[in-house]
Amino acid sequence: MKRAAETAGAWPFEEARKLVERLKRHPKAEVLFETGYGPSGLPHIGTFGEVARTTMVRHAFHVLTEDKVKTRLLCFSDDMDGMRKIPENVPDRAALEPYLQMPLTAVPNPFGGDYPSFGDHNNAMLRRFLDTFGFDYEFASATDYYKSGKLDAVLLRVAQRYEAIMQVMLPTLGEERQATYSPFLPISPVSGRVLYVPLKAVDAAAGTITFTDEDGVDKTVPVTGGRVKLQWKPDFGARWAALGVDFEMFGKDHQTNAPIYDRICDILDGMAPEHFVYELFLDENGQKISKSKGNGLTIDEWLTYASPESLALYMFQSPRSAKKLHFDVIPKAVDEYFNFLARYPSQDWKNRLGNPVWHIHSGNPPEIDMPVSFTMLLNLASASNTEDESVLWGFLNRHVPGVSAATHPKLAELVGYAVKYFHDFVKPNKVFRAPDEIERAALQQLDAALAALPEGAGGDDIQSALYDVARPIPRYQDLKAKGATPERPGVSVEWFNTLYQVLLGLARGPRFGSFVAIYGVAETRELIRKALAGELAA
Structure with missing residues (x-):
């Protein structure tokens, strides 16, 4: 399998091979994969996608290295970020107004229950699903890392190399923002808010910063122990340097900032991880999915109507292409999952390693007989x-x-x-439409053709009858179809669209012959009768 994996074209193997080469250049005992989560709103499927996709790369890496290199997956929650705006999908938005700019783990939980803060609640929702799916990961809270001292060493290094970091950041900012910018955001000792204020002094030797607090009084606080947090761009690079991250993927909206993250990581004596940039998910209107808006699908909503495996398939496919993430994508994802699963046993290793189910199930897809779609x-x-x-x-x-x-x-x-x-x-x-005169005549012929079928006719026989009815009708002829001739034209999709729209009230459907075989010839003839009598469209 390893030999096939070394040339496998699936994108997780492409990313895993980059890590193998990285390890050759810079040997280490453990490779760290990281994903980030911003708990400013309820977790959506895009968040899950990062963990699922990263897990696929991690497994591919294990295959390439034959499990000889230890790995970890760290799911890092930026829960110390200030709540910049109140999410639209919380029960009582007004109740959260006094807590604007407070760290998310200091904002009361608007949903009630056992979790003390809004950040804790959203973190728990993410972990619940990741645990349900069976991901192997470690959860990390920014609040815990800042307050417990796990980031103290890199924060002191930021103070020591403050000017070098400012030289990276200032050219990326407008003139007004340049005048007030600092990579450090102090947590106000007075209000507890995350402050976006200019610094009056940075004392690298003492490891402190001085700023004017909300009460107008200058305060000097240490950069350690959770008294400050970093702005989000320096935070990326600093965290990579502090933890030794080897791989992290992020959305296309971060792509232009990736060189900034890398440069800051380098300044802080780290080595930037391998990146994988994925396209963003869109809602039904083509707008970017936002946790605070609550548009698009939530994890729980997908799982109400389909399995986790179908969701994982949707994440695997074309990660560098923007995709609509709404309810109408679910049926296709479900059927494609079972189609890939059915093909897997008969494939050779080259094709197995390109089959999404190999990646979804970490190399061990189940055997499932699914008789219908x-x-x-x-x-x-x-x-x-x-x-x-x-x-x-x-x-x-x-x-x-x-x-x-x-x-x-x-x-x-x-x-x-x-x-x-x-x-x-x-x-x-469901919107049924009445058939026009050509369609009425075709449906009458179809009714007669179905009536003439032998008892127990299968889907293929029924499908042939469907073609035989449509082929002589000019509207439904397709002369460009493979093997079509003027004497025996192909049948266009318009014929089947007519059946879906007139008999089922749907825009599209399955192979109609198979549908009739399961639903029943007599039952289908009854649909035709109702359509011709105007009962369905009514």
Whole structure:
């Protein structure tokens, strides 16, 4: 496997090979992977994506080094950041107004419960999911690291090399900001707020800074012990230097700042980690997902309608391409996961190492028999207009006799997800349209063709009948299809779109012959009757 891994084209192997080369240049006993989390709002899927993707790179690294190098994954929460604005998705926004600019771990928890602060609550939500998924990681809190002294040595080094860091930072700032900028943000002894104020003095020998506090009095405080925190750009580089981070990925919005992080890390006697820059997730309107806005999907929302594996697949695919992250991407992700899983056993090692399920399951994908697709289940629910799982099992037993929740537990999960997804997203958006005259004639011919099929006809026979009905109709002919001739044209997708829109009230659907085989020929003919009678569109 190692030989195949050395040339594997999947992006986790590309990143892992960079780490192998780094280790050759700079040997060390342990390689540290890090992910960052800003707990200013409830964690969203993008946060999970960093951990999932980093885990994939970490596993690829273990394969390349044959588990001879120890690794750790540190999930670092920037929970000492000041709350700059009140998130839109908290229960009582007004109650948080007095705590603006306070460290997130000093802001009361608006959700109540066992967690003392807003930061603690959001950290716990992230850890809960990461634990549920089974990630191997260590959680780190910036508040803990600052207050416990774990960052003291690098903070003193920042004071000693203050001017060098300022020379990096000042050219990146506007003239007004240059006049007040400092890499140190003092925590006010009076109010407890994170202060963005100019410094009056930096005493490297004493390890202190002097500034004017909110009460107008000059204060001198040590840079150690949690009395200050670093601005976010210096914080990146300082943390890398302090912890010896070897790999960290971040979103494209950080890309222009990466050279700044690297330079500061170098100034502080560290070696910048290997980077992986991923594209940002977008909501249904094409806007960047924001934790404070609460747009896009939360972790819990995805898991209401689909499995963690489908989410991991979505993270694996095309990480350098911007992708919409909304409810309508879920069915495709579910079906693609099971398609990749089905192909895995018959693949050679080269293709296995490029198969997403190898990376999702850390090299050990399960064997799962999935007789139908998630899209098929949604269309069965839509055609029968049911939210009753037993109705779907009835259709499935017609297709696969003896199938049950006991014999196919993963299928049982999918049935449960399907009825929830149907209720929340399919049913409210079903829009049947009435057929026009050409479509009415085609549906009448389809009804006759279905009636003429032998009992027990399979999906392929039904699909052939669908083609035979559409092929003579000019509207549905496709002369550009592979193997098409004027005498025997192909059938365009418009024919199947007609069936989805008129009979199911949906924009798209599964292979229609397979759908009819499971749903039933008689039941499909009843849909046609209702469509021709105007009952569906009504």
